[in-house]
Amino acid sequence: MISMLNVSDLNVFYGESHTIYDASFTLGDTDALAVIGRNGVGKTTLLKSIMGILPSRSGTVRLNGTVLSNLQSYERVRAGLAFVPQGRLIFPYLTVEENILTGMTHLAKQQIPEYIYTFFPVLKEMRRRRGGNLSGGQQQMLAIARALVSEPKVLILDEPTEGIQPSIIKELAQSLKKLRQELKFAILLSEQVLSFALEVADKFAVLDRGRVVYENERAKVDMDTIKAFLTV
Ligand SMILES: Nc1ncnc2c1ncn2[C@@H]1O[C@H](COP(=O)(O)OP(=O)(O)OP(=O)(O)O)[C@@H](O)[C@H]1O
Ligand SMILES: [Mg+2]
Numbered sequence: 001m002i003s004m005l006n007v008s009d010l011n012v013f014y015g016e017s018h019t020i021y022d023a024s025f026t027l028g029d030t031d032a033l034a035v036i037g038r039n040g041v042g043k044t045t046l047l048k049s050i051m052g053i054l055p056s057r058s059g060t061v062r063l064n065g066t067v068l069s070n071l072q073s074y075e076r077v078r079a080g081l082a083f084v085p086q087g088r089l090i091f092p093y094l095t096v097e098e099n100i101l102t103g104m105t106h107l108a109k110q111q112i113p114e115y116i117y118t119f120f121p122v123l124k125e126m127r128r129r130r131g132g133n134l135s136g137g138q139q140q141m142l143a144i145a146r147a148l149v150s151e152p153k154v155l156i157l158d159e160p161t162e163g164i165q166p167s168i169i170k171e172l173a174q175s176l177k178k179l180r181q182e183l184k185f186a187i188l189l190s191e192q193v194l195s196f197a198l199e200v201a202d203k204f205a206v207l208d209r210g211r212v213v214y215e216n217e218r219a220k221v222d223m224d225t226i227k228a229f230l231t232v
């Protein structure tokens with residue numbers, strides 16, 4: 001296993017409000033790690049800081065051995081991180097095709113690779129429709145497709161199941177599993193839906209009030225411990 005993403009002693013503040021405390025973890029090149037935690041514990045703050053969207057006060061983020069700490073988020077995308085934000089944030093007035101192309105502006109090739117439509121046939125059917133006309137689940141697939149076309153080494157997803165119907169959540173989990181197997185990238189995701197995280201991830205970290213308080217592999221994970229942190 002090659003260590004692909006390494007986060008060490010990351011501290012993030014909003015003004016004087018200390019929000020992430022000494023976050024540290026490592027992701028192998030084909031690992032999938034789920035950061036579990038209830039509302040407001042700091043999941044988005046942690047992921048945005050790794051992406052360079054929010055500044056960190058101290059700590060290091062390394063991708064494949066390269067320190068990213070001083071890079072802007074677009075440079076981190078070039079280096080191999082891709083981000084699917086909470087709430088998806090697709091462009092409602094752009095078509096599906098145009099939305100996907102916004103993920104590949106820094107690549108020489110400006111053609112959507114065929115595997116995107118193989119994995120998400122519904123995006124092919126709807127490729128000329130505006131993003132805003134898609135259902136929540138379809139928009140999530142679109143946001144994932146937009147992230148994938150930058151050919152990431154690590155795909156980062158912030159609460160991908162939020163606002164999505166249970167039947168589509170299952171489909172989404174299957175798609176992510178297959179994509180990871182075939183394209184061989186690592187996944188870092190945040191979640192509150194444990195069943196989805198168990199389906200997609202092989203490692204778990206529990207975040208509570210800004211601290212990683214528990215970490216384990218899927219086979220060894222103590223469900224009661226995790227569930228206790230998810231209940232308010
Ligand atoms: N822009 C901001 N300025 C100040 N405080 C913020 C800001 N954004 C978030 N916070 C606070 O930081 C803490 C962590 O928020 P964050 O959004 O990272 O949590 P989360 O785990 O992603 O929650 P959710 O599950 O609701 O998405 C919360 O107390 C939140 O109120
Ligand atoms: Mg969040």
